[in-house]
Amino acid sequence: MPSDESPAPTAMDLLRRVPYGRLATSMRALPFLAVARHIVSDGRILLRIHSGFGYHEACDGSVVAYGADNYNASCGEGGETLWSVQFTGPAEIVHLCPEQEELFGAAPVRVNGEPFASAYLRVDPHFVTEHTLGFDASQLVRHAA
Structure with missing residues (x-):
């Protein structure tokens, strides 16, 4: 039976x-999170992060x-569904x-006061x-401004 509803969006x-999202792994046996800019390309995720911390x-x-x-x-105001993907x-x-680098758009100028240097994963x-x-x-409860 056909459905009038559009299919649910995939995680991609x-x-x-x-x-932006968060990259998680470990470094010297300790877990860490790093902010990263992302794009989706050919079923894979390309990330741009700052190279100055060595996270890449x-x-x-x-x-x-x-x-x-x-x-x-x-x-969730207006009935919007909130989501997270991992x-x-x-x-x-x-x-x-x-051409691929351009898809990320402008990079930050600084990270923690230091010049931003791109690394890609x-x-x-x-x-x-x-x-x-x-x-x-x-x-939903509306909060007075």
Whole structure:
């Protein structure tokens, strides 16, 4: 029986809706999270991070997790569904052509006061999780400004 509803967006479709997420792995046996800019290309996730901390080297050849969400989207106001996605898989340092680098848009100028230096990683997602939070707009409490 045909459905009038459009199909639910895939995790990759959701990821395309936001520009930044969090990269998670370990460095010297300690876990860490790093902010990263992402694009989706050929079923893989390309990340741009700051090279000055060495996080890209810690991730190279390791299994990492990358997650993003739309939790800044007004906390579900108007009945909007909030979502988060997480991708887990091996990462490797890549060197992009200028056309691919342009897809990321402008890079930050500074990170913690130091000049931003781009490093790129490719994550091949092997495991994907997606979570949604649905709200009934009539149940939301409006906060006075």
